[in-house]
Amino acid sequence: MSLLSIENVDYSYAKKTTFEKHVLKKLSLKIEPGSFIGIIGHTGSGKSTLIKILNGLLKPDAGTILYKGENIWSKNFDLRNFHLDVGVSFQYPEHQLFCDTVKKDIEYGLINKGVPKEVYESKIKKTLNIVGLSESYLEKSPFQLSGGEMRKVALAGTIVLDPEVLILDEPTAGLDPKSTQQIYDSLKTYQAQTNSSIIVVSHSMEDVSEYVTDIVALDDGQILLQGKPDQVFDNAEKLKKVGLDVPITTNILRLLAKDNPSVNTNIYRYEDTKLEISRLLKDAILK
Amino acid sequence: MNNTVIGQFIPGKSVIHGLDPRTKIMTTGLWIIILILTHSWIGFLLDAIFLAAVIIVSRISPIIVLRSIKPILPIVIFTSFFNVIYTSGDVLWSAWIFKITQQGIEISAFLSLRIIFMVMGSSILTFTTSLTDITSGIESLLSPLERFGVRVTDFAMMVTLAIRFIPTLSEEIQKIKDAQKARGAFFGSNKITKKIKEVFPILVPLIYSSFRRAFDLTNAIECRCYNQKIKRTKLNPLIYKKKDLVCGVISSLFALIILIIQH
Numbered sequence A: 001m002s003l004l005s006i007e008n009v010d011y012s013y014a015k016k017t018t019f020e021k022h023v024l025k026k027l028s029l030k031i032e033p034g035s036f037i038g039i040i041g042h043t044g045s046g047k048s049t050l051i052k053i054l055n056g057l058l059k060p061d062a063g064t065i066l067y068k069g070e071n072i073w074s075k076n077f078d079l080r081n082f083h084l085d086v087g088v089s090f091q092y093p094e095h096q097l098f099c100d101t102v103k104k105d106i107e108y109g110l111i112n113k114g115v116p117k118e119v120y121e122s123k124i125k126k127t128l129n130i131v132g133l134s135e136s137y138l139e140k141s142p143f144q145l146s147g148g149e150m151r152k153v154a155l156a157g158t159i160v161l162d163p164e165v166l167i168l169d170e171p172t173a174g175l176d177p178k179s180t181q182q183i184y185d186s187l188k189t190y191q192a193q194t195n196s197s198i199i200v201v202s203h204s205m206e207d208v209s210e211y212v213t214d215i216v217a218l219d220d221g222q223i224l225l226q227g228k229p230d231q232v233f234d235n236a237e238k239l240k241k242v243g244l245d246v247p248i249t250t251n252i253l254r255l256l257a258k259d260n261p262s263v264n265t266n267i268y269r270y271e272d273t274k275l276e277i278s279r280l281l282k283d284a285i286l287k
Numbered sequence B: 001m002n003n004t005v006i007g008q009f010i011p012g013k014s015v016i017h018g019l020d021p022r023t024k025i026m027t028t029g030l031w032i033i034i035l036i037l038t039h040s041w042i043g044f045l046l047d048a049i050f051l052a053a054v055i056i057v058s059r060i061s062p063i064i065v066l067r068s069i070k071p072i073l074p075i076v077i078f079t080s081f082f083n084v085i086y087t088s089g090d091v092l093w094s095a096w097i098f099k100i101t102q103q104g105i106e107i108s109a110f111l112s113l114r115i116i117f118m119v120m121g122s123s124i125l126t127f128t129t130s131l132t133d134i135t136s137g138i139e140s141l142l143s144p145l146e147r148f149g150v151r152v153t154d155f156a157m158m159v160t161l162a163i164r165f166i167p168t169l170s171e172e173i174q175k176i177k178d179a180q181k182a183r184g185a186f187f188g189s190n191k192i193t194k195k196i197k198e199v200f201p202i203l204v205p206l207i208y209s210s211f212r213r214a215f216d217l218t219n220a221i222e223c224r225c226y227n228q229k230i231k232r233t234k235l236n237p238l239i240y241k242k243k244d245l246v247c248g249v250i251s252s253l254f255a256l257i258i259l260i261i262q263h
């Protein structure tokens, strides 16, 4: 049994008006414990909508959502606790900050969850570590921070709740490369410690191929491709057709392969690319 | 949003859509006067027929028009309740300290009808007229005030911006609410102290983002060399056409009929 699964979900915005928009079409997805899923898809393909469905904020027009085998839209299901079990950090999460100090803002979710006060401090410390903020931030006002720092505080507010499924909508959009790498690295560490599932929406093929174990490519509210990164990025043509791409390193290798058939073009991570290029260089020198 | 934002423009090609916004604004004003003048069942019947005719001509779905009264319904019910109870006259039914009189029922029915018709009528204006048209209509109607030193163009700009951002803000509220719910927030408790506490997680981010938006907008406007001292011309200047005259005549005639009936 999957931890969280959705089956044949349909969703439309502005139902029964002239602006009606059918966003998700018969979409099914399974999330296993300990998986790290990357969702990619062009702008407007329905990624953020899918996330709100997964988290129970939007009720699908048709289809079922099961969490640990229970239908989350059945009458006696505790949706409020479900929101905490499936933690979501939305696109531009910095818009949710409202307390006068960073510390209070991170504590907000803990209070709602009813976590004992004694563990606040250790939990907050651990979370700050994950998002890469120093403790000096705790007493600052969230409104005096830069956009990227706000983003990190908001992320911390979600991660601190130890959700079983952690969903992040474009967590690193607008962050510098170092912060991006650090957040992904910390997410991996967090996952190794807690065996939670993580779902990340991203527009960066490089980040996705580097960090996730499974990819879901959305196109117009339907799943276009799904699988391990190498399975998905094998379909470069299909991806390009819907405005996506393969990682830039793969593109470089595929260009190189035009002159040199011995180049392995099914490589998606930086480390593997480095190995392949050194191999090519060595061969060249030997010749 | 899951329901159409109140007063949202619904594009169309009906006669009403094609009228000059000034005509529609003035007719709406006249409509309100007509409603205030009406105080008999026959009058309201005529008003209802007139309103129905306008709705049919505008080709806006009657359901959408009816839906626009939803937000004012509580006020209508509240006021008519007290009107029914507190108006003295011929007692129809009484219990304990409550008395229901024929006059009370009549007064509250008229008042409710007046409010409902008013809202439905003005919603036709906003459903059939784009925001730009409404503001340029208001601007043009108020332009005589410019002689007295009132800065009508600035006022029109302010009104445009204020109305323009209503849907944006309501979307923003939804977004913030979702984000707080994802952090375990609960909205809709019954205790007043809790209710007040619930507002902060929404209000503070909303105010913050409104200020941010205002600053962004100021910069954007200034970058486009917006200047109050220069008289701007219009891309689509307003011109009265024949159908505006027809509309004016019809609605004035109707107003006259109501006036005669009521006296």
Ligand SMILES: Nc1ncnc2c1ncn2[C@@H]1O[C@H](COP(=O)(O)OP(=O)(O)OP(=O)(O)O)[C@@H](O)[C@H]1O
Pocket (backbone or CB within 6 Å): A013, A014, A021, A023, A041, A042, A043, A044, A045, A046, A047, A048, A049, A050, A091, B001
């Ligand atoms: N509240 C809403 N009301 C009406 N339509 C909406 C609403 N939110 C989203 N949509 C529409 O639904 C479609 C999918 O939106 P969604 O936000 O899920 O896209 P996305 O894949 O997250 O895009 P992006 O990469 O830009 O974040 C879009 O075409 C959008 O216009």
Ligand SMILES: [Mg+2]
Pocket (backbone or CB within 6 Å): A047, A048, A049, A091, A169
């Ligand atoms: Mg999105």
